[in-house]
Amino acid sequence: MGNFNLVLLLSLALSFCLFPFPTSAQLKQNFYANTCSNVESLVRGAVTKKFQQTFVTVPATIRLFFHDCFVQGCDASVIVASTSSNTAEKDNPDNLSLAGDGFDTVIKAKAAVDADPKCRNKVSCADILALATRDVIALSGGPSYAVELGRLDGLSSTASSVNGKLPKETFNLNQLNSLFAANGLTQTDMIALSAAHSVGFSHCSKISSRIYGNPVDPTVNKTYLGQLRSMCPKNVDPRIAINMDPNTPRTFDNMYYKNLQQKMGLFTSDQVLWEDTRSRPTVNIWAGNKQAFQSAFITAMTKLGRVGVKTGRNGNIRRNCAVFN
Ligand code: HEM
Ligand SMILES: *[C@@H]1O[C@H](CO)[C@@H](O)[C@H](O)[C@H]1NC(C)=O
Ligand SMILES: *[C@@H]1O[C@H](CO)[C@@H](O)[C@H](O)[C@H]1NC(C)=O
Numbered sequence: 001m002g003n004f005n006l007v008l009l010l011s012l013a014l015s016f017c018l019f020p021f022p023t024s025a026q027l028k029q030n031f032y033a034n035t036c037s038n039v040e041s042l043v044r045g046a047v048t049k050k051f052q053q054t055f056v057t058v059p060a061t062i063r064l065f066f067h068d069c070f071v072q073g074c075d076a077s078v079i080v081a082s083t084s085s086n087t088a089e090k091d092n093p094d095n096l097s098l099a100g101d102g103f104d105t106v107i108k109a110k111a112a113v114d115a116d117p118k119c120r121n122k123v124s125c126a127d128i129l130a131l132a133t134r135d136v137i138a139l140s141g142g143p144s145y146a147v148e149l150g151r152l153d154g155l156s157s158t159a160s161s162v163n164g165k166l167p168k169e170t171f172n173l174n175q176l177n178s179l180f181a182a183n184g185l186t187q188t189d190m191i192a193l194s195a196a197h198s199v200g201f202s203h204c205s206k207i208s209s210r211i212y213g214n215p216v217d218p219t220v221n222k223t224y225l226g227q228l229r230s231m232c233p234k235n236v237d238p239r240i241a242i243n244m245d246p247n248t249p250r251t252f253d254n255m256y257y258k259n260l261q262q263k264m265g266l267f268t269s270d271q272v273l274w275e276d277t278r279s280r281p282t283v284n285i286w287a288g289n290k291q292a293f294q295s296a297f298i299t300a301m302t303k304l305g306r307v308g309v310k311t312g313r314n315g316n317i318r319r320n321c322a323v324f325n
Helices: 003-018 039-053 057-070 100-114 125-139 173-181 187-198 204-212 222-231 255-261 268-275 280-288 290-304
Strands: 201-203 241-243
Touching (some): 039 100, 039 125, 057 100, 057 125, 057 187, 057 290, 100 125, 173 187, 173 268, 187 255, 187 268, 201 204, 204 222, 255 268, 255 280, 268 280, 280 290
16 A cells, blocks of 8 residues: 555544544634624523413423434524425424424524624524523523534425434434434433433323333333323323423423433333433432533533534525525
8 A cells, every 4th residue: 555545544544533423623602702792691581581481492492402403413404494395304204293482482582683783694593592402401490501602504404304313212222322322422421411301291192102002111110100091091182292201390400310210201212221221320320419410411412512513615694594595
C-alpha cells in the first residue's frame, strides 16, 4: 500500500474515532448573544402562557423534541406540515399520535420571538423547540439546564424517513440500546431519558397485549393490572388515553423509577429497565437519589440535542416552522 493510501486510511480511522456520530461542535449556549440576546426570556414567556392554558403542552413538547432528534436529527423537520405533494414526518403512522399542543407551543414561541424586530427570522425552529422543551420540563418540576443553541432547520421531512427510527413500546433492552446507540446515546442516557414517561399519556392500544394477552405479561403488578384493565376495558374507544405515571402524572420526577421497582412501568420498554439485571442497578440508584437522576438526565438531554444537527448549506431558518421557506 502506498504511503498516501496509508495516510488517508489513518486519517479516516482517526476522524471516525473523534466523530463517530454526526455531532455539532458549533452549538453553544450564547449563540444568539449578538442577534437575539433575549431569546430565552421570549420563549419562556410564550411557553409559560401555554402551560397556564393546558398541562398537555408539557408531555407533548418533550415528546416532539425526542421524535424530532431521532428522525433526521434535531432540525424541526417533525413540525413541517404535509402538502398535496409531500407527506411529512408528522403524518407517518409511527408519529405515535403526537399531541397537537406540542406543535402549537413551538408556533406560539416562534411568534413571540419574531414579534421582537431584532429577533425576526434569526432564531431557528429547532432551537426554539430545544428551549421550549427545557422550559416545560422545569415548569413541571424537573431540572432546569443550559441549552446549547445554533441548530438550523432541516430542508426535508418525509413520512418514510420515520420508519425504523423510533423505539417501540414492546422493545427489550438490546433493542432499546441499539437504537439509542445509533444516536450516540449510551444505556445510561437511555434510562435517564425514559423518565420522560413520568409525565403524559398513552393510548390504551399500546398496552392491550400486556394486560389482555395470552399470557398476560407476568411483569405487571397485579394491583396495577386491575387498575389498567378498568381504565382500558377491551374494545375501548381508541381515543382514550391514560396517565403514564399513575402516582405523580403531572410532575417531572424520579417517581418513574420507583414505579418500575413496584412493577408499575406502563410499557414493556419501561418495565424491562428494572427486569433486566444489566439496567436494574441504574434504576435502583435513581429511584433513591433524585439529584443523581437529574444530573444524568441533563447530560442525556444535552447529548440528545446534538443529534444530527444541521449547519451551513444543510439547513436554514424557517420563517414558518410548519412550512419550508
Ligand atoms: C425508550 C423508548 C421509548 C419508547 C418505546 C416510547 C414509546 C412511547 C409510547 C408508545 C408513548 C404513548 C403514545 C400514545 O399512545 O399516544 C409514549 C409517550 C411519550 N413519550 Fe415515549 N418512548 C420512549 C422514549 C421516550 C423518550 C426518550 C422521551 C423523551 C425524552 C419520551 C417522551 C414521551 C412523552 C413525554 C410521552 C407522552 C406524550 C403525550 O402525553 O402527549 N419517550 N412514548
Ligand atoms: C399522526 O399520524 C396519523 C396517522 O397517519 C394521523 O392521522 C395524525 O393526524 C398524525 N398526527 C399528527 C399530530 O400529525
Ligand atoms: C404492587 O404495588 C403495590 C402498591 O400499589 C405494592 O405494595 C406491591 O409491593 C407491588 N407488588 C410488587 C410485586 O412489586
